[in-house]
Amino acid sequence: MRKKTYKKKIYSLVVALAVVVGGYITTQLNQPESVQNIEDIPAYKNKPYVELNDGKPYFTEKDLTTKSFEKYSPLDSLGRCGVAYANVSKKTMPTEKRGSIGQVKPSGWQTIKYDFVDGKYLYNRCHLIGYQLTGENANERNLITGTRYMNTKGMLYFENMVADYVKETNNHVLYRVTPVYEGDNLVADGVIMEAMSVEDEGLDIEFNVFVYNVQPGVNINYANGKSHLAKEK
Amino acid sequence: MKIIACVDENLGLMFHHRRQSQDRIVRERIKTITKKLYMNQYSYQLYQDLFDEAIVDEKFMDIAKDNDYCLIENVSIDCKDIDEVILFYWNREYPADFYLNIDLNQFVIVSQEEFAGSSHDLITQVIYRKE
Numbered sequence: 001m002r003k004k005t006y007k008k009k010i011y012s013l014v015v016a017l018a019v020v021v022g023g024y025i026t027t028q029l030n031q032p033e034s035v036q037n038i039e040d041i042p043a044y045k046n047k048p049y050v051e052l053n054d055g056k057p058y059f060t061e062k063d064l065t066t067k068s069f070e071k072y073s074p075l076d077s078l079g080r081c082g083v084a085y086a087n088v089s090k091k092t093m094p095t096e097k098r099g100s101i102g103q104v105k106p107s108g109w110q111t112i113k114y115d116f117v118d119g120k121y122l123y124n125r126c127h128l129i130g131y132q133l134t135g136e137n138a139n140e141r142n143l144i145t146g147t148r149y150m151n152t153k154g155m156l157y158f159e160n161m162v163a164d165y166v167k168e169t170n171n172h173v174l175y176r177v178t179p180v181y182e183g184d185n186l187v188a189d190g191v192i193m194e195a196m197s198v199e200d201e202g203l204d205i206e207f208n209v210f211v212y213n214v215q216p217g218v219n220i221n222y223a224n225g226k227s228h229l230a231k232e233k
Numbered sequence: 234m235k236i237i238a239c240v241d242e243n244l245g246l247m248f249h250h251r252r253q254s255q256d257r258i259v260r261e262r263i264k265t266i267t268k269k270l271y272m273n274q275y276s277y278q279l280y281q282d283l284f285d286e287a288i289v290d291e292k293f294m295d296i297a298k299d300n301d302y303c304l305i306e307n308v309s310i311d312c313k314d315i316d317e318v319i320l321f322y323w324n325r326e327y328p329a330d331f332y333l334n335i336d337l338n339q340f341v342i343v344s345q346e347e348f349a350g351s352s353h354d355l356i357t358q359v360i361y362r363k364e
Contacts, residue, residue: 049328051249055249156326157326157327157328158328160325160326160327161248161253161254161327161328164254164323164325164352164353165254165255167352168254168255168256168257168351168352169255203251204251204252204255205251206249206251207248207249207328209328
């Protein structure tokens, strides 16, 4: 399994936030202490996610609004997704079953199977903001190349928690997912997922995690998405 | 002592000092089991509307007697005198960093019932008793 630090990536992340999210630039760059707190995302250690900034998201007080919204960054020059940001509520949730998304080919997409991977396929088209939260189906600005492991053992857990909370309470949850790419890689090393329940200011829902885009037993070339069996699973 | 808890597929209870999930129908069901529920202040914040006879104490497991029901959310079980465990399974997987620390192999299932919650499509209530 790969082992590396993420210091360079954090720089890329900050730049990406500044370049991609426009209106959120001020919000992000006005919080240097928060950025410093994630200066070193630990290497993957057999757990699909790790907490950042002691689990506290980088939202500010002025971000807390009861107005529902969802925003997706335009693809960059390499065709990669950027930040996806929403204020999830019952209004943003889907009322129809999810349709096909097979026509979307996210950056670094490869169709490849391994027998030991749940569902066989190494990669899923991973929604940055899950369909159950905002009902975005085949939106190319919301789909990245992600491993089955990241999708079902990492991101889905957090989506479930937020979706069920919103359904139960009718409250809002600020929810932001940021893919982290190293250099010009086409496949993200992982995603930063932040969330905070609005009406109770994070009493019930609050997290800030990095979810690793890895698949145990597989070595991934993040530059192009190609992969091969790891020597040891 | 009898234990009541809500857990995900992996017996997870909490993540980042917050309960994984909640459901009004579950709380109503618990009330049909007992009105006198032992809990701590964290749990009482959510349960107080239905449980005005709750016994609220940070060391509630120390003061509960044999036939009393204790609600477990953000506390470890440090008592061996448990003869019944009632679990409400969310049938979902959530993030977790705090788990129910009880060996269910010491118990047998005496009843199991599925029902729809107010925000969960399928919740399973399982009652375990010590063999």
